[in-house]
Each structure stands twice: as C-alpha cells, then as structure tokens.
Amino acid sequence: MEGNIIRQVGHELYEFRDSSGTVYVDIDNKYWMGQTASPADKIHIKGEVDRGWDGIKIDVKNIQVMK
Structure with a gap:
C-alpha cells in the first residue's frame, strides 16, 4: 500500500490514508529502522490485515519512506 501517515493515535498505532480511504496501521518500532515520516x-507499507473486535487494522511488517 502507498499513502501517508496522517497522525499517531497510540504507542505504535497510526492513521494511514491512501486513495481508497483511511485505516489504522500498527507499526512496531523495530520496523521503522531509524526512518521518520511526516x-x-x-x-510504502506491507503487512497483514488484522480483523479484531475493535475493527480492521493493518499489522505492518515492512515500511519504506519515499523521500
């Protein structure tokens, strides 16, 4: 998926927006590998869809900032 992180909503939880809409993404600190994003x-993120009692979010396994 390609888009933008709009805001941080929790410790490792972010709101992500692309052309199809918004979704929460869970990005463990280890996957940032020193990168920062505004x-x-x-x-560009890759991960797995996590359907829980609190809704749908993406459990991110790889993130690349396209600067």
Whole structure:
C-alpha cells in the first residue's frame, strides 16, 4: 500500500490514508529502522490485515519512506 501517515493515535498505532480511504496501521518500532515520516511524506507499507473486535487494522511488517 502507498499513502501517508496522517497522525499517531497510540504507542505504535497510526492513521494511514491512501486513495481508497483511511485505516489504522500498527507499526512496531523495530520496523521503522531509524526512518521518520511526516504527514507530507509518501510511504510504502506491507503487512497483514488484522480483523479484531475493535475493527480492521493493518499489522505492518515492512515500511519504506519515499523521500
């Protein structure tokens, strides 16, 4: 998926937006690998869909900031 992280909503939980809409993404600190991203930065993420009692979110396994 490619889009933007709009805001941080929890410790490792972020709101992500792409052309299809918004979804929460869970990004463990270890996957950032020293990268930082602002809402203006385009990012590419890969992960698994997690359907829980609290809704759908993406459990991110790889993130790349497209600066």
